[in-house]
Amino acid sequence: MIDTSTWRKGDVINLTGVVYTARDAAHKRMQEMLERGEELPVDFKGAFIYYAGPTPTKPGQVVGSIGPTTSCRMDKFIEMMPKLGIKGMIGKGPRSESVEKACKKYGLVYCVATGGAGALLSKRVKKCEEVAFQDLGCESIKRLEVDNFPIIVAIDFAK
Amino acid sequence: MKNITTQEISEKVSLALYEACHNLNSCTLNLLKEAHSNEEDITPRTILDQLLENAQIARKEGIPMCQDTGIVTAFVKIGRDVHLEGDIHDAINEGVRDAYEKYYLRKSVADPITRLNTKNNTPAIIHIDIVEGDNLSITLAPKGAGSENMSRLAMLNPTDGIEGIKEFILKAVKEAGGRPCPPIFLGVGIGGNFEKSAEMAKEALMRLNPSSDPTIAKLEAELKDEINKTGIGPMGLGGKTTCLGVFINTFPCHIASLPVAVNIQCHANRHVEVVL
Numbered sequence: 001m002i003d004t005s006t007w008r009k010g011d012v013i014n015l016t017g018v019v020y021t022a023r024d025a026a027h028k029r030m031q032e033m034l035e036r037g038e039e040l041p042v043d044f045k046g047a048f049i050y051y052a053g054p055t056p057t058k059p060g061q062v063v064g065s066i067g068p069t070t071s072c073r074m075d076k077f078i079e080m081m082p083k084l085g086i087k088g089m090i091g092k093g094p095r096s097e098s099v100e101k102a103c104k105k106y107g108l109v110y111c112v113a114t115g116g117a118g119a120l121l122s123k124r125v126k127k128c129e130e131v132a133f134q135d136l137g138c139e140s141i142k143r144l145e146v147d148n149f150p151i152i153v154a155i156d157f158a159k
Numbered sequence: 160m161k162n163i164t165t166q167e168i169s170e171k172v173s174l175a176l177y178e179a180c181h182n183l184n185s186c187t188l189n190l191l192k193e194a195h196s197n198e199e200d201i202t203p204r205t206i207l208d209q210l211l212e213n214a215q216i217a218r219k220e221g222i223p224m225c226q227d228t229g230i231v232t233a234f235v236k237i238g239r240d241v242h243l244e245g246d247i248h249d250a251i252n253e254g255v256r257d258a259y260e261k262y263y264l265r266k267s268v269a270d271p272i273t274r275l276n277t278k279n280n281t282p283a284i285i286h287i288d289i290v291e292g293d294n295l296s297i298t299l300a301p302k303g304a305g306s307e308n309m310s311r312l313a314m315l316n317p318t319d320g321i322e323g324i325k326e327f328i329l330k331a332v333k334e335a336g337g338r339p340c341p342p343i344f345l346g347v348g349i350g351g352n353f354e355k356s357a358e359m360a361k362e363a364l365m366r367l368n369p370s371s372d373p374t375i376a377k378l379e380a381e382l383k384d385e386i387n388k389t390g391i392g393p394m395g396l397g398g399k400t401t402c403l404g405v406f407i408n409t410f411p412c413h414i415a416s417l418p419v420a421v422n423i424q425c426h427a428n429r430h431v432e433v434v435l
């Protein structure tokens with residue numbers, strides 16, 4: 001299990017582990033499911049959520065171009081994050097104060113990947129499997145196994 | 160009279176879109192290299208390193224440099240001695256459809272209200288101009304939303320002058336911060352009217368060289384310096400490189416108005432011109 005408690009803002013991390021893609025539409029749908037008391041189709045425990053919607057996978061590729069999308073659009077879903085049991089979120093750009101507070105409170109990290117480096121980042125994905133919300137196309141939830149995936153810590157939860 | 164068929168246009172458009180999404184132009188590449196050698200801190204250097212490696216992988220392995228392969232804008236210049244066999248809009252849209260399907264590009268165009276995806280990345284946004292000669296030139300620019308969403312337009316007071324213009328532009332860049340994937344390029348349209356300024360801002364981004372008007376070229380250079388002094392840096396994480404270039408187009412305007420439009424372009428500076 002990855003220990004994120006020692007991560008500090010500005011650290012350059014090469015992440016090896018499990019990451020799930022989810023962006024606007026998937027967040028909205030998960031929130032609605034939780035409100036209705038339904039079970040989520042994915043167990044996110046111990047993983048990261050990556051705000052990303054890749055290009056279609058070409059034959060012979062693991063995944064298409066897969067850089068981060070702007071994170072602040074997902075700020076309004078921050079209270080749902082601790083319920084998923086994730087370690088943190090990966091995206092690009094600044095977050096609101098509420099996200100900063102929630103990270104400290106729930107022990108989450110927010111990291112940025114380099115926006116527009118989708119080709120490079122795709123090479124660090126070793127396995128990709130669509131696991132939920134297939135109907136959302138590029139916005140579906142995909143389970144990625146990443147190897148040395150370069151991220152920079154933007155929000156830590158040091159006391 | 161030169162005859163051009165819709166099929167010829169579609170084929171060229173499709174190829175140009177592949178080129179734009181996979182091969183970062185050498186001018187932008189050189190600017191990124193220069194920026195990298197300029198930076199001292201680890202964070203901006205790491206990011207610029209990644210962008211350079213990314214461009215290489217995209218070109219060599221045919222993976223789009225960015226997953227947001229955008230909505231397509233086309234600036235079309237039709238020579239008045241050209242005869243088009245068929246509708247130019249259909250021809251361009253057919254090229255877009257073909258490229259986004261064939262080259263596995265992301266389809267990112269939706270109805271604004273229902274949000275239903277059109278599933279083939281059409282329609283493109285097409286600006287048509289009639290010019291002298293018998294050439295048809297089309298500049299294609301697939302552009303992502305991260306940078307486009309940070310665009311701003313203001314109807315300034317004519318007496319605000321150059322200082323007011325600069326202030327507005329700098330404010331737009333600072334508000335955008337790390338969101339449009341800096342280092343950025345800036346397209347600026349000054350004058351005209353409401354829609355003219357916006358179109359000029361977008362079209363200015365199709366340039367790679369400074370304005371031929373020395374006064375405007377000076378303003379472009381000054382703005383670039385001032386933006387780089389903000390310290391926003393690559394991805395907004397701090398550094399010396401925030402802006403790789405400012406391009407300003409101008410047009411006369413009403414005595415009582417001063418429209419200024421700012422269109423932000425990320426480092427994935429994708430535009431390709433085809434001439435038929």
Ligand code: SF4
Nearest residue numbers: 116225303305340425
């Ligand atoms: S702003 Fe540009 S580089 Fe960043 S994700 Fe959007 S298209 Fe890609």
